[in-house]
Amino acid sequence: MNQPLGNRLSGLLRRWGRFLVGLPPYAWLVLFFLVPFLIVFKISLSEMQAAIPPYKPLLAWAEDGVLQLRLNLGNYRYLLTDDLYAVAYLNSLKIAAISTVGCLLIGYPMAYTIARAPKGNRNALLMLVVLPFWTSFLIRVYAWMGILKSEGLLNAFLLWTGVINEPLQILETDLAVYIGIVYSYLPFMVLPLYATLEKMDLSLLEAAADLGCRPFRAFLAVTLPLSLPGVIAGSMLVFIPAVGEFVIPDLLGGPDTLMIGKVLWAEFFDNRDWPVASAVAVAMLVVLVAPIMVFQRYQSKAVDS
Amino acid sequence: MPIQPNRQVSRAFAGMTGKMARSLLTLGLLMLSLPATAAEEKLLNVYNWSDYIAPDTIEKFTAETGIKVNYDVYDSNETLAAKLQAGQSGYDVVFPSASPFLAQQVKAGLYQPLDRTKITNWGSLDPAILKALQTSDPGNAHAVPYMIAATGIGFNIDKLNKLLPPGTPRDSWSLLFDPAVVSKLKGCGVSLLDAPVEVFPAALAYLGKTGASQSTEDLAAAAEVVSKIRPNIRYFHSSKYINDLANGDICLAHGYVGDLVQARNRAREAGRGVDIGIVIPKEGAILGVDVAAIPVDAPHPDNAHRFIDFLLRPAIIAAITNTVGYANAVLPARPLVKKEILADPVVYPPEAVRAKEFQVPPASPDFERVRTRAWTKVKTGH
Numbered sequence A: 001m002n003q004p005l006g007n008r009l010s011g012l013l014r015r016w017g018r019f020l021v022g023l024p025p026y027a028w029l030v031l032f033f034l035v036p037f038l039i040v041f042k043i044s045l046s047e048m049q050a051a052i053p054p055y056k057p058l059l060a061w062a063e064d065g066v067l068q069l070r071l072n073l074g075n076y077r078y079l080l081t082d083d084l085y086a087v088a089y090l091n092s093l094k095i096a097a098i099s100t101v102g103c104l105l106i107g108y109p110m111a112y113t114i115a116r117a118p119k120g121n122r123n124a125l126l127m128l129v130v131l132p133f134w135t136s137f138l139i140r141v142y143a144w145m146g147i148l149k150s151e152g153l154l155n156a157f158l159l160w161t162g163v164i165n166e167p168l169q170i171l172e173t174d175l176a177v178y179i180g181i182v183y184s185y186l187p188f189m190v191l192p193l194y195a196t197l198e199k200m201d202l203s204l205l206e207a208a209a210d211l212g213c214r215p216f217r218a219f220l221a222v223t224l225p226l227s228l229p230g231v232i233a234g235s236m237l238v239f240i241p242a243v244g245e246f247v248i249p250d251l252l253g254g255p256d257t258l259m260i261g262k263v264l265w266a267e268f269f270d271n272r273d274w275p276v277a278s279a280v281a282v283a284m285l286v287v288l289v290a291p292i293m294v295f296q297r298y299q300s301k302a303v304d305s
Numbered sequence B: 001m002p003i004q005p006n007r008q009v010s011r012a013f014a015g016m017t018g019k020m021a022r023s024l025l026t027l028g029l030l031m032l033s034l035p036a037t038a039a040e041e042k043l044l045n046v047y048n049w050s051d052y053i054a055p056d057t058i059e060k061f062t063a064e065t066g067i068k069v070n071y072d073v074y075d076s077n078e079t080l081a082a083k084l085q086a087g088q089s090g091y092d093v094v095f096p097s098a099s100p101f102l103a104q105q106v107k108a109g110l111y112q113p114l115d116r117t118k119i120t121n122w123g124s125l126d127p128a129i130l131k132a133l134q135t136s137d138p139g140n141a142h143a144v145p146y147m148i149a150a151t152g153i154g155f156n157i158d159k160l161n162k163l164l165p166p167g168t169p170r171d172s173w174s175l176l177f178d179p180a181v182v183s184k185l186k187g188c189g190v191s192l193l194d195a196p197v198e199v200f201p202a203a204l205a206y207l208g209k210t211g212a213s214q215s216t217e218d219l220a221a222a223a224e225v226v227s228k229i230r231p232n233i234r235y236f237h238s239s240k241y242i243n244d245l246a247n248g249d250i251c252l253a254h255g256y257v258g259d260l261v262q263a264r265n266r267a268r269e270a271g272r273g274v275d276i277g278i279v280i281p282k283e284g285a286i287l288g289v290d291v292a293a294i295p296v297d298a299p300h301p302d303n304a305h306r307f308i309d310f311l312l313r314p315a316i317i318a319a320i321t322n323t324v325g326y327a328n329a330v331l332p333a334r335p336l337v338k339k340e341i342l343a344d345p346v347v348y349p350p351e352a353v354r355a356k357e358f359q360v361p362p363a364s365p366d367f368e369r370v371r372t373r374a375w376t377k378v379k380t381g382h
Helices: A002-044 A074-081 A083-116 A119-134 A137-148 A153-161 A174-198 A203-210 A215-226 A228-243 A247-252 A260-270 A274-304 B003-036 B057-065 B077-086 B098-107 B120-124 B127-133 B157-163 B179-188 B196-206 B216-232 B241-247 B257-270 B301-311 B314-324 B331-336 B351-356 B365-380
Strands: A059-061 A067-069 B043-049 B068-074 B143-156 B190-192 B252-256 B276-279 B287-293
Touching: A002 A274, A074 A083, A074 A274, A083 A119, A083 A174, A083 A228, A083 A260, A083 A274, A119 A174, A137 A153, A137 A174, A137 A247, A174 A228, A174 A247, A203 A215, A215 A228, A228 A274, A247 A260, A260 A274, A260 B077, A260 B365, B043 B301, B057 B068, B057 B301, B057 B314, B077 B098, B098 B143, B098 B287, B120 B331, B127 B143, B127 B287, B143 B157, B143 B241, B143 B257, B143 B301, B143 B314, B157 B179, B157 B276, B179 B190, B179 B216, B179 B252, B196 B216, B196 B252, B196 B365, B216 B365, B241 B252, B241 B257, B252 B257, B257 B276, B301 B314, B314 B331
Parallel strands: B043 B068, B190 B252
Antiparallel strands: A059 A067, B143 B252, B143 B276, B143 B287
């Protein structure tokens, strides 16, 4: 009698243990993603008013004790009536896509070099990639303002070398935004790429060479396809946050740099219209759900194989 | 024997979590017992603009009253508005700009009425300023004027002398809004405030219309003026111009006079030959009044009243004016203000200029949305 009870107990413990171990990630997602999202979604369905809080409640007691639920879809319809929002979303996607390609072009050779460096040096090289993260993000972006402005370091250097006669206007243009995003998000590209390139089986390349394949073709036929999971992971890690980026376009971009983060800011702070601002935020999430799902599917496929 | 150390580790871990749990429990009990304190503790939470007080103001207040002050700063009215609208900001005294921010917030019921019996220095306030404030705060029920400055134009005297034809007037909005004039300054840098409530009224004043107008036709006319000079504008920003003007990075800036005075001072201190001129255009300019007010849910309203009354003392407010370079509305403080500040026609403007200054009344949410949209259109072309 004792033995089966003990078994059952330990089985119960194991099951509960599994549940408890799985709990924190779910609790985290519910608490810091789902609940805030539902709050924002709720506000996006309400109407603006001048009071604390600056939106009307969805549920209200009408006469005769009737509980009224008022859902206002006008905020979403409004996003469609003015093409500003569509243009801003598309422009954000464009800026994020170009920045992602930029990160890939710079990040891939970096990750490749680190992964093929002598084992003893790799950690030091990785350290150099991560080290700038020890400084505040805001300060690093401000430093770019000092480099790019017309009296800044870059223009002073180019004028000194005689390459240009007039200072280049880089700050307050889209180019400055690209530079800022590529610089800030580069480590998110390098680290997953490094992880896949580092665990690649190098004997495959030897086999390719033995069969008469030149190094460049071997790279295209072997290394590149094998590193694809890293490319996708890195690209998503850059692309998704870059779409909603606010700080970089605000500090480095010009007044005509149209991104959805800035439109959101104007709705929230200039119009003080929380419901429309929330609708913009929800719509942005919907726009981003597609690439996130692609990412998820690719990842689960990679895990299966 | 690899198991031994593992067990030790897990035992140590268990001990630690036990200890942690116990301390968390104590903390929780402490927090439960906290609210049972006296009705008004000796505490005051102040939320003010950055660089907007004398270095010893808080110190003196605490020394006299024993009230400890938590002092936070912000740099835009929008930030303050967002915190107040969310509710439970915890602040006792805040300093919004009168128009349109205070006006909207008073309408939305964000402030509590002031108890005048607790503000003994009320009588020394300039009646003209109090009257101007009534467009934002009917009956002066919720706010006292703190610092005052117009919105004007700052420029680099030497560069403008070099680039503009002789005889171009400096005291007019045409310096900023006439494409023929401002296009000559494109190369040396022109900035506009990133605030439709400042730029559109100024453009209307340039057109000879009522700056405070809220008709959509006038808005469209103002937007057209700004769109025409848009190619000559390097950036729209509400504080960057202070340093850029002082360093010579830009040569013409639409800005708050108090900030322009700071730019002029910094340029002088740097001693690199940058000389800044400041004008309040003759067509009329927005009179900016920043006020002190008490949020409706302030936890320490009594202390807040004491602090506001303290700020209105001539010696205290004069010290603040002497530090930040903005005018104040306390008449008996005038003799204590530095001579060069009192004599500065852009800080304490002569009557003829003051008569032309105006306030912008709060807009309806619909007009505000149209205005923000027009502003985005001016800036981005979309």
